Structures are given as C-alpha cells and as structure tokens.
Amino acid sequence: MSYKIIGDSCTDLTEEMRKDGHFHIVPLTLQVGEDSIVDDRTFNQARFLKLVSESPVAPKSSCPSPDAYMELFKGEEDIYVITLSSNLSGSFNSAEVAKKLYLEENPHKNIEVINSCSASVGQTLIALKIQEFAGMGLGFKEITERVRKFRESLSTKFVLENLDTLRKSGRLTGLKAIISSVLNIKPVMYGTPEGTINKLDQARGIQKALGIMVDSVEKDVKNPEERIFAIAHCNNAERAKFVREEILKRVSFKDCIIVDTAGVSTMYAGDGGIIISY
Structure with missing residues (x-):
C-alpha cells in the first residue's frame, strides 16, 4: 500500500x-509580539531569534x-x-x-x-x-x-543556553532568571512519558550541562545498537558535533543524525539550545 x-x-x-x-x-504559526511567522520552508531562524531577543513578551505558537x-x-x-x-x-x-x-x-x-x-x-x-x-x-x-x-521507549532531553523565554512566559521568576544568568547556570531538561517537561539537573556552564546530559544517556539507554541517536541544535552546529563525539565515545548507537531546528523547536530550545532523542 x-x-x-x-x-x-x-x-x-x-x-x-x-x-x-x-x-x-x-x-x-509562531507569534512574536505583532509579528506572525509561518513555520514552513520560508522560516528564517536568524530573524526569528532576533525578534525573540528584542521582544518583552514570550513567543507563542498556534x-x-x-x-x-x-x-x-x-x-x-x-x-x-x-x-x-x-x-x-x-x-x-x-x-x-x-x-x-x-x-x-x-x-x-x-x-x-x-x-x-x-x-x-x-x-x-x-x-x-x-x-x-x-x-x-x-x-x-x-x-x-x-x-x-x-x-x-523514546527518551528526549535538552539543554538550554538561555532562560529568557521561560522567564518571559512566566515559567521562571525574574529573580531565578537573574540568578541563573549571573551564575551561568544551565538547566538540563527531559520529557516525561506523558509528554510534559521536567528538570533533570543543572550545571554552571554549558559544557558541564551537556556533560550531565551525555552521562544520563550512557546510564539509561537500552539496546543502543538498535537505536538512532538524534540531535537538534538551534544555531550551534559545533555544539551538536561536540555532543555527537562525546556520546559516540561511550555508546555504540546504530546511527547518529544532526538537524538544525525549524521554527517551533527554535522557539522551545532558544539560541544555542540542544535537543537529543534516542
């Protein structure tokens, strides 16, 4: 068929x-202030990230x-x-x-x-x-x-470079956002089986946060030789390659793919964010 x-x-x-x-x-469709962006082949990631950084309100999607x-x-x-x-x-x-x-x-x-x-x-x-x-x-x-x-059986995790979207959306208080920014704290998040988002851990600095995420994959992955390890990055291909190299040193996945985020994933991950699934 x-x-x-x-x-x-x-x-x-x-x-x-x-x-x-x-x-x-x-x-x-993504909304940033008065700007409406259709998340299709015309999506311009650089323009979208600029609009988000300059907007006092969080981006939304319909x-x-x-x-x-x-x-x-x-x-x-x-x-x-x-x-x-x-x-x-x-x-x-x-x-x-x-x-x-x-x-x-x-x-x-x-x-x-x-x-x-x-x-x-x-x-x-x-x-x-x-x-x-x-x-x-x-x-x-x-x-x-x-x-x-x-x-x-799928696991999805991500590391955020920037907490501004969470702050603007009201999911993180201004005080926590300021403290996290000053201390360079980066959260490591994961998707629950029900499809909600929880915090796995946090670290000072993006490299340490990525390291925690890689450690967690090594600990919980089952039958990696049958699985593809997928990485999405928002405007940071080098960071995605780093994650790929670190994970493949430790875990023998069947394959590994890297993609750049389109509009909705860009909105969630933010500039520099890394999303993985396996």
Missing part, C-alpha cells in the same frame, strides 16, 4: 527526509487547522500523522478532528494520529521508524502497533 508520513512543523527533518516524497510537514491536515490526507491510502506532545500544543487535537471529518467522506482510508509525547527529534525518530516498518512491507495495523511501542 502507498503511504504518507505527515508531521507538524515541530518535526525537525534531515535534508534526506525533506527530499523523500513520503514525508510532509504541516506548519504551525496549531495547524484541521483543514491544513485534511489537505494532506489526499492521495496515499495509509496516512500516519505525528504531532508535538498534546501537553505542549493543540496540534494533536486538531489532527484528530481532521481524521474524524476526513474519514466520514473517505471511509476507505487508513489514518493514524500519533501523539509523540515528545518534540523535535523525538518526532523525527518516530517518522523514521514508520518509514523503516513500511519498507519491511508491514501492514498498517502492525506498523501503528509497533510505532506506539517504539514511542513508549
């Missing part, structure tokens, strides 16, 4: 995936409409949709509405909406896993069952 993998624009694709006709992206999803449901028989964690965005609910409406008129289609319970490269790895299973010739039902099990 023909298939299509649709991700919302928090799914950070590799260049190879962008060229592969099986992968499609539905954009979210999810795609059901119509935007339904437009991409046309064509292939098997449709897989991967969304940002439903605890972080309404994208999943929008895709579910689109599925219900579309199947009323096209009951022959197979459509599965997957709440990634993650973001960025966590979504990327789910998309790659669907492609892998489809390439094995598995049927729609078996692919969806296997992918859900794979999602439950």
Whole structure:
C-alpha cells in the first residue's frame, strides 16, 4: 500500500527526509509580539531569534487547522500523522478532528494520529521508524502497533543556553532568571512519558550541562545498537558535533543524525539550545 508520513512543523527533518516524497510537514504559526511567522520552508531562524531577543513578551505558537491536515490526507491510502506532545500544543487535537471529518467522506482510508509525547527529534525518530516498518512491507495495523511501542521507549532531553523565554512566559521568576544568568547556570531538561517537561539537573556552564546530559544517556539507554541517536541544535552546529563525539565515545548507537531546528523547536530550545532523542 502507498503511504504518507505527515508531521507538524515541530518535526525537525534531515535534508534526506525533506527530499523523500513520503514525508510532509504541516506548519504551525509562531507569534512574536505583532509579528506572525509561518513555520514552513520560508522560516528564517536568524530573524526569528532576533525578534525573540528584542521582544518583552514570550513567543507563542498556534496549531495547524484541521483543514491544513485534511489537505494532506489526499492521495496515499495509509496516512500516519505525528504531532508535538498534546501537553505542549493543540496540534494533536486538531489532527484528530481532521481524521474524524476526513474519514466520514473517505471511509476507505487508513489514518493514524500519533501523539509523540515528545518534540523535535523525538518526532523525527518516530517518522523514521514508520518509514523503516513500511519498507519491511508491514501492514498498517502492525506498523501503528509497533510505532506506539517504539514511542513508549523514546527518551528526549535538552539543554538550554538561555532562560529568557521561560522567564518571559512566566515559567521562571525574574529573580531565578537573574540568578541563573549571573551564575551561568544551565538547566538540563527531559520529557516525561506523558509528554510534559521536567528538570533533570543543572550545571554552571554549558559544557558541564551537556556533560550531565551525555552521562544520563550512557546510564539509561537500552539496546543502543538498535537505536538512532538524534540531535537538534538551534544555531550551534559545533555544539551538536561536540555532543555527537562525546556520546559516540561511550555508546555504540546504530546511527547518529544532526538537524538544525525549524521554527517551533527554535522557539522551545532558544539560541544555542540542544535537543537529543534516542
């Protein structure tokens, strides 16, 4: 059967995936003050980061409409949709509405909406896993069952260079932000199985924080020889390469990919942020 993998624009694709006709992206819209930015191929990361740094308010995002999803449901028989964690965005609910409406008129289609319970490269790895299973010739039902099990085994972590977005959004008090900035404290965060964000640890200096993150991967990863280690960076390719080198010294992953963050992931990670999933 023909298939299509649709991700919302928090799914950070590799260049190879962008060229592969099986992968499609539905954009979210980002809002920074009075400026509205569509998170598609026109997204300009440098301009967005400048707008965020100059704005007194935190950037926001709005999810795609059901119509935007339904437009991409046309064509292939098997449709897989991967969304940002439903605890972080309404994208999943929008895709579910689109599925219900579309199947009323096209009951022959197979459509599965997957709440990634993650973001960025966590979504990327789910998309790659669907492609892998489809390439094995598995049927729609078996692919969806296997992918859900794979999602439950995923880990996503990140290190932030800058706490301004958290401060502006009210998730960090001004005093804590000032103290963290003065002391050069960098938080190490992780995604929970439910798709929320918690703090794993913190360190003084970005290199120490990245080291803590790498240590945590080495401690908790299972069957790395069967897994891809994915890194997304926001405007800092050298930092991403450093993380790759450090982790591959210690853990033998099947493969490692590095991507630059698109709009939504840029908003979450901030300038210099690093997101990993495995």
